[in-house]
Amino acid sequence: MKYVSEYRNAETAGRYAEAIAAAVTGPWKIMEICGGQTHSIVKYGIDRLLPDELTLIHGPGCPVCVTPVEMVDQAVRLASMEGIVFCSFGDMLRVPGSTDDLMGVKSGGGDVRVVYSPMDAVAIAENNPDREVVFFAVGFETTAPVTAAAVLQAERLGLGNFSMLVAHVLVPPAMELILSGKENVVDGFLAAGHVCTVMGYREYEPMAEKYGVPIVVTGFEPLDILEGILMCVRQLERGTTSVENQYVRVVTRDGNVTAMDMIRRVFQVTDRKWRGLGTIPDSGLKLRKRYAAFDAGRKFGVGGHSVEESESCMAGSVLMGRIKPGECPAFGTECTPERPLGAPMVSAEGACAAYYRYRPYGNPGGESA
Amino acid sequence: MCLGVPGRIEKILNDDDPVFTVGLVNFGGVTREVNLAGVKDPKVGDWVVVHAGFALNRLKEEEAMEVFEYLEKISEYGRMEIEEG
Ligand code: SF4
Numbered sequence: 032m033k034y035v036s037e038y039r040n041a042e043t044a045g046r047y048a049e050a051i052a053a054a055v056t057g058p059w060k061i062m063e064i065c066g067g068q069t070h071s072i073v074k075y076g077i078d079r080l081l082p083d084e085l086t087l088i089h090g091p092g093c094p095v096c097v098t099p100v101e102m103v104d105q106a107v108r109l110a111s112m113e114g115i116v117f118c119s120f121g122d123m124l125r126v127p128g129s130t131d132d133l134m135g136v137k138s139g140g141g142d143v144r145v146v147y148s149p150m151d152a153v154a155i156a157e158n159n160p161d162r163e164v165v166f167f168a169v170g171f172e173t174t175a176p177v178t179a180a181a182v183l184q185a186e187r188l189g190l191g192n193f194s195m196l197v198a199h200v201l202v203p204p205a206m207e208l209i210l211s212g213k214e215n216v217v218d219g220f221l222a223a224g225h226v227c228t229v230m231g232y233r234e235y236e237p238m239a240e241k242y243g244v245p246i247v248v249t250g251f252e253p254l255d256i257l258e259g260i261l262m263c264v265r266q267l268e269r270g271t272t273s274v275e276n277q278y279v280r281v282v283t284r285d286g287n288v289t290a291m292d293m294i295r296r297v298f299q300v301t302d303r304k305w306r307g308l309g310t311i312p313d314s315g316l317k318l319r320k321r322y323a324a325f326d327a328g329r330k331f332g333v334g335g336h337s338v339e340e341s342e343s344c345m346a347g348s349v350l351m352g353r354i355k356p357g358e359c360p361a362f363g364t365e366c367t368p369e370r371p372l373g374a375p376m377v378s379a380e381g382a383c384a385a386y387y388r389y390r391p392y393g394n395p396g397g398e399s400a
Numbered sequence: 401m402c403l404g405v406p407g408r409i410e411k412i413l414n415d416d417d418p419v420f421t422v423g424l425v426n427f428g429g430v431t432r433e434v435n436l437a438g439v440k441d442p443k444v445g446d447w448v449v450v451h452a453g454f455a456l457n458r459l460k461e462e463e464a465m466e467v468f469e470y471l472e473k474i475s476e477y478g479r480m481e482i483e484e485g
Contacts, residue, residue, distance in 0.1 A: 032428040148453025177454035228456045280463040290438040296476040
């Protein structure tokens with residue numbers, strides 16, 4: 032496919048790997064903050080092309096993985112209610128709540144439907160005026176504009192039977208949490224290309240300066256990631272700490288102003304709990320008062336409870352880059368994609384799932400075994 | 401999750417309010433309806449990056465080769481640095 036396959040060219044990848052090896056004196060640890068990048072890195076073995084002085088750490092870049100257990104429980108309760116059609120992206124179905132997951136509700140006869148876009152959920156509501164349709168809005172800044180568009184569309188169509196459970200999270204506050212931690216090991220960041228397509232990268236500039244780290248906005252394909260790594264390494268070796276843009280074919284510094292306006296029109300920033308990481312201030316989105324009628328939690332009175340997370344899942348340490356998935360004792364034994372203990376084992380972009388699929392024998396990869 | 405797929409606009413169904421402008425986008429043979437609110441003055445033939453039925457932005461075709469040119473660029477700088485040094 033045009034604008035995809037050429038970025039998987041093996042020969043150019045090899046030249047990038049050589050250029051990186053020539054540039055590194057290290058040791059450096061670079062964190063990618065996008066599950067799509069994590070998936071590509073493990074799938075194509077990009078970390079194995081890199082010199083030992085360079086370690087890639089997989090950050091909390093998967094919105095499915097960080098959706099708090101409480102939110103999954105609310106989704107499960109909503110989906111189990113009589114008369115509700117519950118719409119979700121496919122990768123949320125197996126994410127474990129405290130007692131059940133959406134797949135369990137579906138196989139028990141609940142009307143749980145996988146949609147490609149929140150717009151599809153609006154269409155279902157339009158075509159089924161006698162049913163209540165709830166959409167599970169999970170995602171980073173990348174997904175927020177289309178969720179906002181769905182609310183605006185439902186408003187315009189006057190749909191009283193459409194609402195959503197909003198679990199949107201924002202990336203920069205999580206990066207800040209990692210950088211400000213006493214145990215921070217991250218020397219440089221690859222920022223998430225499509226998050227920045229929407230938001231631009233102005234907001235990373237003060238962060239790069241404050242914490243003295245280079246941040247390179249990077250795409251998803253193997254060559255994008257290798258180029259992003261090379262740009263980051265060159266900065267680390269020179270001792271500079273700027274924000275650079277590898278993904279110039281899509282990202283601009285100011286981002287997509289129209290899309291940002293849509294997000295602001297519909298949502299406001301709120302504190303949000305991240306699975307494995309705890310509550311991060313100003314790291315989530317919720318519906319503005321004006322759109323409160325579309326808030327499924329309010330409409331159906333679910334919410335307000337809090338649960339302890341499973342102790343055997345080390346997702347927090349994986350997401351903070353303190354351990355690799357294979358170092359979790361449950362990896363591949365108690366915890367598999369069929370019977371996941373934690374969310375990173377569910378989504379294709381979760382680090383644990385990517386390692387299980389491509390490195391089932393738990394090779395730490397990157398760090399010497 | 402944030403996967404965005406490049407596709408080419410085939411047809412535009414305009415709306416009075418640009419927030420609801422929809423287009424048909426072709427992804428290597430498969431055509432889908434896409435919300436084009438995020439693309440300024442969308443035109444048939446434009447490449448856009450689409451995520452969950454929404455065009456995140458236009459794909460800049462002139463910039464698409466940068467990843468191949470960067471290596472040449474830095475090896476040239478490298479030579480210049482050596483010659484100057
Ligand atoms: S392998 Fe399973 S239990 Fe271990 S951190 Fe990953 S998701 Fe949690």
